[in-house]
Amino acid sequence: MQTIAVQIKNDYVQKFMKYVNSHSEHIAIAKDKNLECDPYFYERQKELHQIKNDIDNGKIKMIENDDFWDDIDNYVETLKK
Numbered sequence: 001m002q003t004i005a006v007q008i009k010n011d012y013v014q015k016f017m018k019y020v021n022s023h024s025e026h027i028a029i030a031k032d033k034n035l036e037c038d039p040y041f042y043e044r045q046k047e048l049h050q051i052k053n054d055i056d057n058g059k060i061k062m063i064e065n066d067d068f069w070d071d072i073d074n075y076v077e078t079l080k081k
Contacts, residue, residue, distance in 0.1 A: 001028070005035075 008016050020027050034041040054060045063071075 005032075 055062050
C-alpha cells in the first residue's frame with residue numbers, strides 16, 4: 001500500500017467517505033495525529049532536517065546560546081533609545 005495525504009473540501013467529505021466506504025477493501029483511512037496538531041508538521045519537519053544537515057555539513061553556522069542572548073540584549077537596548 002501507499003500512503004498519501006488528501007485534502008477534501010468540507011462540503012464534499014460525506015461523498016468522499018461514501019466512496020471510501022464502498023471501496024474499503026482497497027482503501028484504509030487513519031487520522032494522522034501530527035497533522036491534527038499542526039497541519040504543516042511534515043513541511044516543518046523536512047525544513048528542520050535540512051537545517052540540521054546544513055549545520056552538520058558546515059553550510060550554515062549555528063550561533064552559540066550566549067552570543068544569541070547577547071545579541072537580543074543589545075537589540076533591546078537599541079529599542080530603548
